Amino acid sequence: MQTARQHVLFGSMTVIFWALWIYLWLPILALIGWGVGVRITYYQMVLMNGFSALLHLLGYYLAIIAVMGGSLLVWAYYNYFRFRGMGRRSAVSIVLRPALSRRYQITPEVLDGWQDARRLTMQHDAAGKLMGVNLRQRSVPETGA
Amino acid sequence: MSQQFIRDCTNVLLQFTFYYPLFMAYVWMTGAINYYFRFERASVSARLPPGEPFVPPVTVIIPMRNEAAHARETIAQTLAMDYPDFEVIAVNDGSSDATAEILDALALRHERLRVVHLAANQGKAIALEMGALAAKYEFLVCIDGDAILDPCAVRWMMRHFAFPRVAAVTGNPRIRTRSTLLGKIQVGEFSAIVGLIKRAQRTYGRVFTVSGVAAAFRRSALHDVGYWNPDMLAEDIDVTWRMQIRHWDIRYEPHASVWILMPETFAGLWKQRLRWAMGGFQVVLKHARDIGRWKTRRMWGIFVEFLFSITWAYSILLVTLLWLLGLIVPLPAYIRVASPVPGWAGVVIGSTCLLQIAVSLLLDRHYDYRLGRIYFWMIWYPLAFWILSALTTVVAVPKILNRKRHERAVWVSPDRGIHRP
Numbered sequence A: 001m002q003t004a005r006q007h008v009l010f011g012s013m014t015v016i017f018w019a020l021w022i023y024l025w026l027p028i029l030a031l032i033g034w035g036v037g038v039r040i041t042y043y044q045m046v047l048m049n050g051f052s053a054l055l056h057l058l059g060y061y062l063a064i065i066a067v068m069g070g071s072l073l074v075w076a077y078y079n080y081f082r083f084r085g086m087g088r089r090s091a092v093s094i095v096l097r098p099a100l101s102r103r104y105q106i107t108p109e110v111l112d113g114w115q116d117a118r119r120l121t122m123q124h125d126a127a128g129k130l131m132g133v134n135l136r137q138r139s140v141p142e143t144g145a
Numbered sequence B: 001m002s003q004q005f006i007r008d009c010t011n012v013l014l015q016f017t018f019y020y021p022l023f024m025a026y027v028w029m030t031g032a033i034n035y036y037f038r039f040e041r042a043s044v045s046a047r048l049p050p051g052e053p054f055v056p057p058v059t060v061i062i063p064m065r066n067e068a069a070h071a072r073e074t075i076a077q078t079l080a081m082d083y084p085d086f087e088v089i090a091v092n093d094g095s096s097d098a099t100a101e102i103l104d105a106l107a108l109r110h111e112r113l114r115v116v117h118l119a120a121n122q123g124k125a126i127a128l129e130m131g132a133l134a135a136k137y138e139f140l141v142c143i144d145g146d147a148i149l150d151p152c153a154v155r156w157m158m159r160h161f162a163f164p165r166v167a168a169v170t171g172n173p174r175i176r177t178r179s180t181l182l183g184k185i186q187v188g189e190f191s192a193i194v195g196l197i198k199r200a201q202r203t204y205g206r207v208f209t210v211s212g213v214a215a216a217f218r219r220s221a222l223h224d225v226g227y228w229n230p231d232m233l234a235e236d237i238d239v240t241w242r243m244q245i246r247h248w249d250i251r252y253e254p255h256a257s258v259w260i261l262m263p264e265t266f267a268g269l270w271k272q273r274l275r276w277a278m279g280g281f282q283v284v285l286k287h288a289r290d291i292g293r294w295k296t297r298r299m300w301g302i303f304v305e306f307l308f309s310i311t312w313a314y315s316i317l318l319v320t321l322l323w324l325l326g327l328i329v330p331l332p333a334y335i336r337v338a339s340p341v342p343g344w345a346g347v348v349i350g351s352t353c354l355l356q357i358a359v360s361l362l363l364d365r366h367y368d369y370r371l372g373r374i375y376f377w378m379i380w381y382p383l384a385f386w387i388l389s390a391l392t393t394v395v396a397v398p399k400i401l402n403r404k405r406h407e408r409a410v411w412v413s414p415d416r417g418i419h420r421p
Helices: A004-023 A026-036 A037-048 A050-083 A097-104 A108-116 B003-043 B070-078 B099-109 B125-133 B153-162 B181-204 B220-224 B237-244 B266-291 B294-328 B343-364 B371-377 B380-401
Strands: A121-126 A129-134 B058-064 B086-093 B114-120 B139-143 B164-173 B214-218 B249-260
Touching: A004 B380, A050 B181, A050 B343, A097 A108, A097 B220, A108 A129, A108 B125, A121 B125, B003 B181, B003 B294, B003 B343, B058 B070, B058 B125, B058 B153, B070 B086, B070 B099, B070 B114, B086 B099, B086 B125, B086 B153, B099 B114, B114 B125, B114 B237, B125 B139, B125 B237, B139 B153, B139 B220, B153 B164, B153 B214, B164 B181, B164 B220, B164 B237, B181 B249, B181 B294, B181 B343, B181 B371, B181 B380, B214 B220, B214 B249, B220 B237, B237 B249, B237 B266, B266 B294, B266 B380, B294 B380, B343 B371, B343 B380
Parallel strands: A121 B114, B058 B086, B058 B139, B086 B114, B164 B249
Antiparallel strands: A121 A129, B139 B214, B164 B214
16 A cells, blocks of 8 residues: 555665664674684684673573573463362353343343344443333344335 | 762663563563463464364454444454354444444344444443343454454354353454555564563463453353443453453463454554553553452562553653753763663664564464565564653553543544555
């Protein structure tokens, strides 16, 4: 549904965003570049201790990820093994006609009529309370459109 | 207040703004991958659910307001679903277009279709409740007026209800509107956020919300919690929390694909996301006291994570403002934000974001099409949608705090994307 112009515009902007994203990876790219010249890499990363900042940071990250992700999994499997095969709570019986009738203050017979009708029109008051229902039963054929 | 204290606060703010999305991304991925291997992998290519079929009669409820453009298609696709015994109730919520006439005409032609007309616009919550009132059956599948169910979606949802404490099953919304950049980004977003996070939340054991566009309910559970609340902007989030507070179980079914229309204009997207943000905060505020009890401790994880996400929205706004201000006027060193993306961490968060999206698209590839192509466009996601999420949250919080109590949430016509004329 985009015009060709829009398609080119958004596609170009997307390429620019990818370029900006790759800019964030410059430290890694520099490392790879240095890796081509082994002596430079050895000097910068080992003798000048350039790796230490990166490893320090990544170490922290991995530890935090392991703790957070691991906690989620431990919690999940704790619950699985604790409650496996157990129905701790009882099933609730299906809502019966009397319960529904009481909620809407109608008789069960009226409720049956509503649940059988093909077409209903409902009126509500300003607060959203159901005030009235007009219905067309299944047994009454449609006349006209 | 000493300069050192302010400097420390600024550092904490920066660290939190940066590291919260970073580490939460790995939590989501961990949970989602666990879910995939435990619950999904064995049946990922299956057309029908494994094991003994559980196919009780269902009522599909479709609330509609001004859906004349989509009603025929939605009804037709719903009536064509692969399910043995069902009825469809379309609820016309006081539409001002031809929705009522279209539904009445369709009901004449289709025996399974019944129509409920609400004389005036009552909002989605009441529309759903009236559909539930008119429903014959115990199991209700509620979908939006523009939603197209996969033919076997209901079969996949219903299998969960064989377990008596399951109150609701949320489906897997997929985006139909992908002709524009916004549409494409939302395709990836729904996988990376909705799909990934739902799976992770199921690993945790509680979900933030069912998808309002497609969810199946047990009527007894709805009756137990008092159905949908018409005061809530996000009735889906509210009913989810009330069910879980009452110790019902909510499941996610990735096979239950539902194809929906999403906004493809900035204005439409803003309105939608603002409503979601307001709805989420409204629900959390309303249930904060319930959550504080020991009996509802299993909701604490969801609750705390949501609070963190609100805090993050405000922190990213503050960091961005400080950074921009520092470009214009000289700020003292202890509050100056030199760069919003610090050093090596920029590599990590950039990679993490793209990794999260890649993982989510891989998990969802069985339920959607051409997801690989979507990946190219997802580079926009952090810039566009993180900022959108932060801004809508920042705007939503004061709006909800100032909102009148018991103010009803009525329906607004949503942006359904851009279509061929």
